[in-house]
Amino acid sequence: MKYRTGIGYDVHQLKDGLPFYLGGVKVEHAKGALGHSDADVLIHAICDALLGAANLGDIGKHFPDTDPKYKGIDSKILLKETYGLVKQKGYVIENIDTVLCLQKPKVAPYLPAMREVLSNVLGIPQDDISIKATTTEHLGFEGREEGVSAMASVLIKSE
Numbered sequence: 001m002k003y004r005t006g007i008g009y010d011v012h013q014l015k016d017g018l019p020f021y022l023g024g025v026k027v028e029h030a031k032g033a034l035g036h037s038d039a040d041v042l043i044h045a046i047c048d049a050l051l052g053a054a055n056l057g058d059i060g061k062h063f064p065d066t067d068p069k070y071k072g073i074d075s076k077i078l079l080k081e082t083y084g085l086v087k088q089k090g091y092v093i094e095n096i097d098t099v100l101c102l103q104k105p106k107v108a109p110y111l112p113a114m115r116e117v118l119s120n121v122l123g124i125p126q127d128d129i130s131i132k133a134t135t136t137e138h139l140g141f142e143g144r145e146e147g148v149s150a151m152a153s154v155l156i157k158s159e
């Protein structure tokens, strides 16, 4: 058995009046994330962590934001495809840990739904998916509510 780890990081701008998707769940907020896809920063960080663990490049290589095919795409589709690439290489997910950084809104009430959605998309137990959230104490772009960021760490194993 072989284990490999990967990390992922992503950032999106926040703009008034856009829908706000985090972890595959629509969050009610006056602002939403700007991006070529549905701009789900948490899923994008998880995708990059998975690709990194399997040494398969990054999300921009597999799903370029210059490709009209990915305009407005549901990031859950990208996540499913990404995990497919990892499985093709002979690996499965052991666990995922993540951190969401944003000042507003409070996302704690949404975390169980995000874990359920991600568990269904990936076909792994909810217990193997951790989502944490923090403000940045009003510091930096997240603290000024100009953007949202996410970090993810994954462990994959081959049998």
Ligand code: MG
Pocket (backbone or CB within 6 Å): 010, 011, 012, 035, 039, 040, 041, 044
């Ligand atoms: Mg992104």
